[in-house]
Amino acid sequence: MSYSTKATKSILKKLIILVIVFCVIIGIVHYYCYNSTNLDDNPIQSENITMDYTIYPSTIPENELLRIDEAKKLYQYAFDDQVFYGVVDPDSLVKLIKHAWQWDKNAMPYYYDLLHWKDLYDERGKEEGMMSFTEFMRKYRDQLVDNAGNPLVEPKVFRSIQMRGYLWDKFADLKYPKFAFKKGWGIGFCWYDEKGIVRPCPDDKLEESIKYLNYALEGGYHCYEDLIARMLFQQGDHYKDEHYKKINKLTEYRKSLKSEDLKLSIDYAQLMAEHSSIIGILRVTEAYLYGLGREHDIVKAYAWSLLSDYAKQKIEEQGNNLAWHAYQLPPVWEYNKEIQTRLEKILNPAQQQAAQDYLMELQTKIIDWNYNRWRDQIDDFHPKP
Structure with missing residues (x-):
């Protein structure tokens, strides 16, 4: 085997190793970036994950819970879901999410709908110069707090596609x-x-x-x-x-x-x-x-x-x-x-x-x-x- 052939093979091996190392690094970076992202940015998950399907009472005082029409109007004020698919009224959206994350039953389905259409909101919103849901979460995440000012955490159940099939039925039974x-x-x-x-x-x-x-x-x-x-x-x-x-x-x-x-x-x-x-x-x-x-x-x-x-x-x-x-x-x-x-x-x-x-x-x-x-x-x- 000639020297040039051996040199060529050596170079190819080094290139392959470099590509593999590069892919591994990219994978690691992607993993940590993805998993360090706030739950707010994760899509609804379809895989079978361990899920707590307990129906919790709302932590919001009863006299402050949203009426059915009130929740619907908040959603309608918060979004343009007919033409531009973007955030229209951030204050209304903050209120809606605060209620949904605290198990206000009338707010929960609208927030779940938002998550379902989030990608569409993001893409169309950008096209029309509207605020996307992702951008909204970056700017207003610190406002999602309870009445005492404690940061709220999104209930994990919102990330399961089984929510409609299970919780919605249970809410109806209740x-x-x-x-x-x-x-x-x-x-x-x-x-x-x-x-x-x-x-x-x-x-x-x-x-x-x-x-x-x-x-x-x-x-x-x-x-x-x-x-x-x-x-x-x-x-x-x-x-x-x-x-x-x-x-x-x-x-x-x-x-x-x-x-x-x-x-x-x-x-x-x-x-x-x-x-x-x-x-x-x-x-x-x-x-x-x-x-x-x-x-x-x-x-x-x-x-x-x-x-x-x-x-x-x-x-x-x-x-x-x-x-x-x-x-x-x-x-x-x-x-x-x-x-x-x-x-x-x-x-x-x-x-x-x-x-x-x-x-x-x-x-x-x-x-x-x-x-x-x-x-x-x-x-x-x-x-x-």
């Missing part, structure tokens, strides 16, 4: 209303088949949904529309199809429904009707027409059907197009017209006049002409720690 509403809404609807028709749900699944929606109701939610759909119909929905072309009729109520629950569902429908719900008005109309959940009374049934027309006219006069989902209502108007036509053929003039008199009484009981606004409201209540 009757925290925000979590109960989401769980009840999610499990009580069995989606659509290949033809776009709503699949029937098993009774046990509907009953589970009803349980959680009742928890939400106790916590201030106005989720009556979803609740009575689960109570009344095997599909868990007021409509038979995904395009809202066919509405379920009260006569198609699920056979396992108890008579007391049928009456209760109509009580809830009447409460919805008093806030100008067209679906609520229809259900009460049907109740009197068929004697389901109400006494059989065709005069009252006719009056309620006329109230539906009055509500539609009143809402349109006010230009309030957001008072109900207009695209869902053509089958309601069609069915209501069928009922009216049927009743007009059997009611005598005196009965029709009695219905008109009762209609005037019903008109005075409408509390709100924006049903969607009322439906989306959450009554104020004292949050649980």
Whole structure:
């Protein structure tokens, strides 16, 4: 072997050794840099790590805990999550994180959402000159303290992707209303088949949904529309199809429904009707027409059907197009017209006049002409720690 060949091999060996040493050094530097970074900068971890899933009470005084709407507004003020994906209001974000890190249950899901979208916030925020979440944490980390000024530590559970599947369920079981509403809404609807028709749900699944929606109701939610759909119909929905072309009729109520629950569902429908719900008005109309959940009374049934027309006219006069989902209502108007036509053929003039008199009484009981606004409201209540 020539001298030049030996020299070349020697040089190659040295280069390989240098490359290996360089890679090792880079790996060590990366390891220490990564692990010395504050937990705030670590991504949500997907691996199975030892995790404490204890649900701790909040250390924040009860009278300072965030209401459901309050937490939602803080999140909306803190971020532009529609266009620029950056921190908009650092003070709001500081408050939200302080509450989330101290186990304020209404703040926790919003902080978890933030971590899930953090990379998107960072990249889009930089592109548009917005403050990224990473930059925010560098500048405002020292403000994340409790009422006594002690530095807060992010609960480790936020870094597990199992949080939604486990803690969210446990929060719902403990009757925290925000979590109960989401769980009840999610499990009580069995989606659509290949033809776009709503699949029937098993009774046990509907009953589970009803349980959680009742928890939400106790916590201030106005989720009556979803609740009575689960109570009344095997599909868990007021409509038979995904395009809202066919509405379920009260006569198609699920056979396992108890008579007391049928009456209760109509009580809830009447409460919805008093806030100008067209679906609520229809259900009460049907109740009197068929004697389901109400006494059989065709005069009252006719009056309620006329109230539906009055509500539609009143809402349109006010230009309030957001008072109900207009695209869902053509089958309601069609069915209501069928009922009216049927009743007009059997009611005598005196009965029709009695219905008109009762209609005037019903008109005075409408509390709100924006049903969607009322439906989306959450009554104020004292949050649980």
